[in-house]
Amino acid sequence: MSRVGYRGEGHPLRVLFVGFGNVGRTAGEILQDPKRYPGVADLDLATVGLITRTRGCLANPSGVDLPRALEELKTRGRFAPDHPDRTDLDGLTAARTLDYHVLVEISPLNVAARGEPAISHVRAALSRGRHAVTANKGPVAWAHEELCALAEEKGAAFLKETTVMDxxxxxxxxxxxxxxxxxxxIEGILNSTSNWVLAGLEEGLSLEAAVRVAQEAGIAEADPSHDLEGWDGAVKVSALANGLMGGELTPDQVERVGMSHLTPETVASARTRGRRFKMLCRAWRDEEGVLKGRSALEELPLDHFYASVSGAGAALTLRTDxxxxIRVVEEGGTSLVPTAYGVLSDLLALRDRMNF
Amino acid sequence: MSRVGYRGEGHPLRVLFVGFGNVGRTAGEILQDPKRYPGVADLDLATVGLITRTRGCLANPSGVDLPRALEELKTRGRFAPDHPDRTDLDGLTAARTLDYHVLVEISPLNVAARGEPAISHVRAALSRGRHAVTANKGPVAWAHEELCALAEEKGAAFLKETTVMDxxxxxxxxxxxxxxxxxxxIEGILNSTSNWVLAGLEEGLSLEAAVRVAQEAGIAEADPSHDLEGWDGAVKVSALANGLMGGELTPDQVERVGMSHLTPETVASARTRGRRFKMLCRAWRDEEGVLKGRSALEELPLDHFYASVSGAGAALTLRTDxxxxIRVVEEGGTSLVPTAYGVLSDLLALRDRMNF
Known part of the structure; x- marks a missing residue:
């Protein structure tokens, strides 16, 4: 493990955030509430950069004033024009030039751009021997092998716990x-939006109404097609397959069957046959050892394990030699604390590896 | 991490086994089948001692001939009288005097003796700065805090992955x-024997008949009362609470409600009310922060998560801040490979920590 100038205990971990939406803000709030979350209270961060696309950018080699930045985002949705640390740096330039130990990539995933520009941000960090933590699924889904090899070559770490199941x-x-x-x-229910919308359809809502309810609960994105067409599942199952099975599966190679055609009538008719729809993801190796993936609507018997995974929940099954x-189930909910914790847990792991 | 004389890669890890029943033999078989289990094939062990209570004892500072020992156990149920490595050492003397890196305690649990003599074996190893891996639940249930403190003082590791959920x-x-x-x-179904017997009762078998079926399948012990009276669950929930919640809970402090009084009629009557019996374990802190435990028969609605945990399966729920x-479910089965893997995974972890 490279130390990239980290001086160990008593010195803050220098972090560059690229992207800083709800997950970033929640992570900041957790760190400011040591009484409620004592286990992460000793994570001493210096935020040397906060680069966003729509909320402004801050940089300060000694660490920006995070409470002030959070307050500005909360009250005005962006950093104040007169904030002393304002900068014009973009994500890639920041990743290439700022002095940090860890780049945290939490900008929104861009499927159309096949995971860019997040991949370039992570690549820039790793190329400099800096560690990278990504909550953005792009780098794991489209460039996993390249980035892992680069990390290993440079003695840096490439962590991604938040990309699947919060x-x-x-x-x-x-x-x-x-x-x-x-x-x-591997197999599982990896997309909670579709699971939540399916529950709405079972209650007799139309697809549009069920999506609206999910949006109002903060579960579904403004454009839900990514979730309902199986793309999100394809991205996640690729990330998992690459990480856990040592593969090179990309989301576009994953077979998809979406659920946009479903009606409450179809769902009710399945129920009369004792069955329930779920969006299931799966990755396996075919007879030639080639990694295959599927992210598809399936009809399951009601007493099937996955049939009981409720609303915002997720589930992952691992079969090994x-x-x-083993099945891991996340009950789910609308809180972003678990997602933000994923980022913090990667930072804690990095701090400890650097302290070793 | 102390290296206790370990010379790193290219040198075998010197292991003393105390107890060598089905789990030990299965671990030996896994190591002899590198084609089927390539992931553990590079675990290079020298078995400096194999101490059993009823099958004889072997010791050899260069490592006993493990394939021969396994063959003898298989063909005659004990080590051959003319085996060149036969010894009269008992477990405690072996733990105190042999030259090993890791003591593996896999002798059967003795509840009446509150986990002895396994606790003394582990204590003897740790006192000498040697690592200890236990599949015997005694040391974790009755002496967790003492042994963890001793391990820390001596720079040794005390590992216990096999004690709960294989x-x-x-x-x-x-x-x-x-x-x-x-x-x-923490909460869960931790005792698979009772879960298997409950499934038999649901099929209309008497308790005695259901136990017999479980015994024939290799799930239940000759004396099933330990499982059916909730003792096994009490031991496991203590081990988990001590390991995961930093406590000092002993099995005798755990509230128990057994299932020996159940009849197929009681079980059928619950089913007519849409309910099902399960033996559930739970540990929590009360208002004063004192760790509490319970291992008890409970009636659950059929669509409850635990109601779907089948026969030989187990489940653990973790609630955190x-x-x-999070729920972790093991589907279960009669194979001992997963249990033996638990021991091997602890040995792999130790080898890698020593190589660091």
Missing amino acids: GVPVFNLAERCMQGCRVLE LLHT | GVPVFNLAERCMQGCRVLE LLHT
């Missing part, structure tokens, strides 16, 4: 706790 | 992957 440590579970096990197959089948 | 890495999940999270409550509720 902060539930599924990558770390496989990497740190199942050593020697080969993951043979050495363990009984 | 090899499913529940301790490592919390310790290595949920850093900064406080575990507020920073994550959504």
Whole structure:
């Protein structure tokens, strides 16, 4: 583990945030509430840069005033024009030039651009031997192998716990706790928006109404097609397959069957047959050993394990050579604390590895 | 991490096994099948001692001939009288005198003796700065705090992944992957024998018949009362509470409600009310912060998460301050490979920590 100038305990971890939406703000709030969250209270960060596309950008080699920045975002939705740390740096320039230990990539995923510009941000950090934490799924879905190889070459770490199932440590579970096990197959409900919308359809809502309810609850994005057409699942199952099965699967190689055609009538008719729809993801190796993926609407019997994964929940099944089948279920909810925790847990792991 | 004379890569890890029943033999078989289990194939062990109570004892400073020992156990149920490595050492003397890196305690749990003599074996190893891996729940349930303190003082490791849910890495999940999270409550189905017997009762079998079926399948012990009276659950929930919540709960402090009084009629009557019996374990802190435990028969609605945990399966729920509720489910089965893997995964972790 490279130390990239980190001086160890008593010195803050220097962090550059690229993107700073709800997840970033929640992470900041957690760190400012040590009484409620004592376990992360000793994570001493210096935020050397906060680069956003629509809320302004801040940079300060000694660390920007995070409470002030959070307050400005809260009251006016962007950094104040007279903020002393304002800068014109864009994400890529910041990643290439600022002096940080860890780049935290939490900008929104751009599927049309195949994960860019997040991939370039992470690549820029790793090329300089700086660590990278990504909550943006792009780098893991479209450039996993390249970025892992680069990280290894440069002695840097490339962490991604938040990309799938919020902060539930599924990558770390496989990497740190199942050593020697080969993951043979992964399967699960990875997209909570579609799961939430399916619950609405079961209650008799139209697809449009169910989506609206999910949007109002803060679960669905303004454009839900990414979730309902299986793209989000395809991105996540690629990230998992690449991380846990050592592959090179990209989301466009994943077979997709979306759910936009579903009506409450179709759903009710399935129920009369004792069945329920779920969007399921799966990755496996075919007979030639080639990694395959699927993100598709499926009809399951009501007593099937996945049928009981409720609304905003998610579930992941791991089949390995050495363990009984393991299932990890996240009950879910609308809180962003678990997602933000995923980023913080990667930062805690990095701090400790650098302190070793 | 102390290196206790370990010379790193290219040199075998010197292991003393105390106890060598089905789990030990399965671990040996896994190591002899590198083609089927490539992930653990590079675990190079020298077995300096194999101490059993009823099958004889072997010791050899250069490592006993493990394939021969396994063959003898397989063909005659004990080590051959003319085996060149036979010894009269008992477990405690072996732990105190042999030259090993890791003591692996896999002798059967003795509840009446409050976890002895396994606790003394582990204590003897740790006192000498040697690492200890236990699949025996005694040391974790009755002496967790003392042994952890001793391990820390001596720079040794005290690992216990196999004690709960076979090899499913529940301790490592919390310790290595949920850093900064406080575990507020744990809950689950931790005893697969009772779960298997409950399934038999639902099929209309008497308790005695259901137990017999479980025994024939290799799930239940000859004396099933330990499982059916909630003792096994009490031991496991203590181990988990101590490991994950930093407590000092002992199995005798855990409230127990057994299931020996259940009849197929009681179970059928619950089903007519849409309910199902499960043996549930739980640990939490009361208002004064005191750790409490319960291992008890409970009646659950059929659509409850635990109601779907089948036969030989197990489930663990973790509630924390920073994550959504997480559930880990092991589907279960009669194979001992996952249990043996738990021991091997602890040995792999130790080897890598020593190589650091």
